Amino acid sequence: DATLVGVGLERVGHRDYAILDGGFTRWVEESRPVDTRLPEIARTEYAANPAADDFTVDARAVLGHVERKDAIIIDTRPADYFDGKKSEEARAGRIPGSINRPLSEDLTKSGNVVAFKPAAELEKAYAARIPSRDSKVVVSCRTGHQASQTYFVLRHLLGYRNVSWYDASWSEWSSRPELPVEVPAAR
Numbered sequence: 001d002a003t004l005v006g007v008g009l010e011r012v013g014h015r016d017y018a019i020l021d022g023g024f025t026r027w028v029e030e031s032r033p034v035d036t037r038l039p040e041i042a043r044t045e046y047a048a049n050p051a052a053d054d055f056t057v058d059a060r061a062v063l064g065h066v067e068r069k070d071a072i073i074i075d076t077r078p079a080d081y082f083d084g085k086k087s088e089e090a091r092a093g094r095i096p097g098s099i100n101r102p103l104s105e106d107l108t109k110s111g112n113v114v115a116f117k118p119a120a121e122l123e124k125a126y127a128a129r130i131p132s133r134d135s136k137v138v139v140s141c142r143t144g145h146q147a148s149q150t151y152f153v154l155r156h157l158l159g160y161r162n163v164s165w166y167d168a169s170w171s172e173w174s175s176r177p178e179l180p181v182e183v184p185a186a187r
Contacts, residue, residue, distance in 0.1 A: 004148040029112070055151075055163065074139050091175075095140065096180050105125070137160060141170065144165065
């Protein structure tokens with residue numbers, strides 16, 4: 001959820017934010033200070049910058065990448081959904097030419113704490129799929145929620161420079177019959 005909020009902030013030009021790795025659970029487990037007082041907040045005006053969103057792509061843009069084969073499309077859904085074995089959408093399958101890296105592969109769990117894997121481990125995993133930090137990458141999932149985590153990992157933790165986020169993702173793609181769908185042959 002935190003990465004989705006972060007992407008929302010970036011879309012209006014607010015790029016100075018942080019994600020608490022391990023969340024509040026880790027914070028408490030590390031005996032960090034907690035209180036219940038509400039902070040005093042001074043009223044301010046915030047001017048959103050709609051032009052700041054230069055990384056969200058729509059179905060037309062993704063289809064262009066599919067046709068030109070000029071981007072790596074990473075689908076962050078679980079493998080059963082990517083492979084078309086499960087579906088909660090209009091059609092089962094995936095965007096043609098996309099590769100699968102479920103968002104869970106970027107995380108580690110220790111007790112009740114879910115956190116990002118070490119940067120070196122993430123770097124190695126993505127370097128095996130993405131030729132360079134300047135390669136065009138589009139991240140997608142079912143609704144954009146899960147893909148926001150991969151967007152955050154690639155852009156902010158690993159420094160990839162050309163990452164786009166397909167907000168509507170598979171929910172939109174599968175519901176539009178004019179868009180091609182790839183479904184692997186039964187094994």
